[in-house]
Amino acid sequence: MVDHADLAVRTLGPCRIDSPLAPRLGARETTQHSVVEEDRILFDDTISMIGQRGVPLDQLPSLEPGGPRKKIYFDPAKTRVGIVTCGGLCPGLNDVIRGLVLELSRHYGVRRIVGFRNGYRGFIPEFGEDVLDLTPEVVMHIDDEGGTILGTSRGKQDPEAIVDALERLNINILFVIGGDGTIRGAMDVVSEVEERGLKVAVVGIPKTIDNDIPYIDQSFGFQTAMSEATKSIHAASVEARSAPGGVGLVKLMGRHSGFIACYSTLAKDDADYVLIPEVPFALGGEHGFLENLRHRVEERGHAVVVVAEGAGQEHVEGEEPGRDASGNVRFGDIGRLLRRKIVEHLDAHGVENNVRYFDPSYAIRSVPANPYDSAYCLRLAHAAVHAAMAGRTEVIVARRRRRFVHIPMALAVSRRNHVDPLGDLWMSVLEATGQPVRFG
Ligand SMILES: Nc1ncnc2c1ncn2[C@@H]1O[C@H](COP(=O)(O)OP(=O)(O)O)[C@@H](O)[C@H]1O
Ligand SMILES: O=P(O)(O)OC[C@H]1O[C@](O)(COP(=O)(O)O)[C@@H](O)[C@@H]1O
Ligand SMILES: [Mg+2]
Numbered sequence: 001m002v003d004h005a006d007l008a009v010r011t012l013g014p015c016r017i018d019s020p021l022a023p024r025l026g027a028r029e030t031t032q033h034s035v036v037e038e039d040r041i042l043f044d045d046t047i048s049m050i051g052q053r054g055v056p057l058d059q060l061p062s063l064e065p066g067g068p069r070k071k072i073y074f075d076p077a078k079t080r081v082g083i084v085t086c087g088g089l090c091p092g093l094n095d096v097i098r099g100l101v102l103e104l105s106r107h108y109g110v111r112r113i114v115g116f117r118n119g120y121r122g123f124i125p126e127f128g129e130d131v132l133d134l135t136p137e138v139v140m141h142i143d144d145e146g147g148t149i150l151g152t153s154r155g156k157q158d159p160e161a162i163v164d165a166l167e168r169l170n171i172n173i174l175f176v177i178g179g180d181g182t183i184r185g186a187m188d189v190v191s192e193v194e195e196r197g198l199k200v201a202v203v204g205i206p207k208t209i210d211n212d213i214p215y216i217d218q219s220f221g222f223q224t225a226m227s228e229a230t231k232s233i234h235a236a237s238v239e240a241r242s243a244p245g246g247v248g249l250v251k252l253m254g255r256h257s258g259f260i261a262c263y264s265t266l267a268k269d270d271a272d273y274v275l276i277p278e279v280p281f282a283l284g285g286e287h288g289f290l291e292n293l294r295h296r297v298e299e300r301g302h303a304v305v306v307v308a309e310g311a312g313q314e315h316v317e318g319e320e321p322g323r324d325a326s327g328n329v330r331f332g333d334i335g336r337l338l339r340r341k342i343v344e345h346l347d348a349h350g351v352e353n354n355v356r357y358f359d360p361s362y363a364i365r366s367v368p369a370n371p372y373d374s375a376y377c378l379r380l381a382h383a384a385v386h387a388a389m390a391g392r393t394e395v396i397v398a399r400r401r402r403r404f405v406h407i408p409m410a411l412a413v414s415r416r417n418h419v420d421p422l423g424d425l426w427m428s429v430l431e432a433t434g435q436p437v438r439f440g
Contacts, residue, residue, distance in 0.1 A: 015390055016218040083100055087119070097115065173200070175388065186409060203395055207219065220373055221369060223370060236270075247297060253364060257276075297346065382396075
């Protein structure tokens with residue numbers, strides 16, 4: 001259970017410098033729409049959860065609010081900033097880079113901002129990567145494109161070498177835009193920074209297309225990605241309805257968490273089955289998935305199946321999961337396996353079938369952010385700049401229950417966000433699809 005100490009945010013030192021934003025903050029007070037810097041945001045949000053804590057109000061777990069401070073730690077005129085993007089692509093990376101640069105330069109007056117290229121390898125001399133000077137002119141229109149202008153990579157790099165690069169460039173603030181791996185890498189950087197007695201703030205903007213970072217509402221780019229995924233579900237549905245025994249099968253990203261599969265299914269409301277990593281399913285047998293599908297095809301003439309790539313891995317025989325350069329598991333192909341099993345099963349029962357397989361793969365994450373995500377990215381970037389200028393370190397900025405907050409990195413990587421098989425989202429999926437609670 002998360003407690004008070006897990007939510008403590010680290011700072012580099014007292015804030016003694018007047019913030020250029022201070023004049024705008026005078027009239028602010030805590031309301032439904034903002035939280036002043038002296039206030040805290042409750043972690044729990046039900047009477048029963050708070051009751052179970054059994055502690056006085058001031059000891060309830062609470063989060064530090066994000067947002068601008070009247071006093072800041074860094075002197076903007078003497079502050080150098082670095083930005084890096086790591087891990088897989090996600091819509092909105094360029095929006096975040098743009099937001100950081102514009103906020104730093106226009107509102108705080110920071111003049112020296114560099115981008116490290118291709119993830120953490122951009123810090124390592126052997127790779128020979130140059131750094132990119134990031135000015136408002138350079139970033140102004142980068143949000144029109146997907147991807148990241150800085151490039152990205154997987155694969156672990158030596159934190160000592162990373163901090164050597166920070167020292168060589170006199171960087172005071174490092175913004176890391178990435179997922180759980182990136183945040184773990186950033187924590188190694190913080191340890192090395194401390195070992196050397198340096199005052200470098202490391203602030204993360206969490207990126208995950210799978211939406212698997214915990215304690216946040218939803219990661220940036222998720223809405224865009226799931227909107228893209230609905231196109232494949234729609235296509236699968238059209239194909240399925242247009243052929244006798246039509247089965248549209250769609251495989252979507254989702255290594256450990258099935259959020260994309262769930263939300264894109266709800267958005268289209270066309271699918272009959274959603275299979276996700278969090279809910280194991282039996283394939284064969286009277287109550288297995290294949291028999292259920294057979295009945296549905298016989299009764300309705302067609303069916304649409306959405307499967308997250310990490311679902312049903314126990315059925316992918318003979319393939320030992322591999323690892324990528326960052327140590328992330330590489331799963332066997334559940335989509336192709338399902339396609340084969342569905343055809344075999346329907347053939348074996350003499351059911352005419354036309355199975356159409358869709359794998360939109362990287363197409364859902366390489367697109368530019370939609371307007372909602374763009375606005376969200378910009379606001380996250382603002383929050384990250386405010387946090388860093390106020391000397392916060394080893395934190396990510398996030399939105400939790402609509403409030404912008406600071407979450408310690410250790411907490412952000414302490415577990416993964418999953419679709420709860422007993423939660424509201426999965427219940428909605430069951431209602432939308434009509435599939436049984438369990439197969440098997
Ligand atoms: N446990 C870890 N400790 C330190 N660095 C890590 C760790 N896991 C991943 N990284 C580094 O963080 C970067 C991004 O990680 P990766 O898992 O590829 O993507 P993501 O950040 O999206 O999870 C890579 O350079 C990777 O080597
Ligand atoms: O082929 P790559 O670039 O390693 O990325 C593929 C994987 O990245 C993911 O999108 C997860 O990445 P993030 O959650 O870190 O964004 C998985 O769904 C997918 O399997
Ligand atoms: Mg990851």
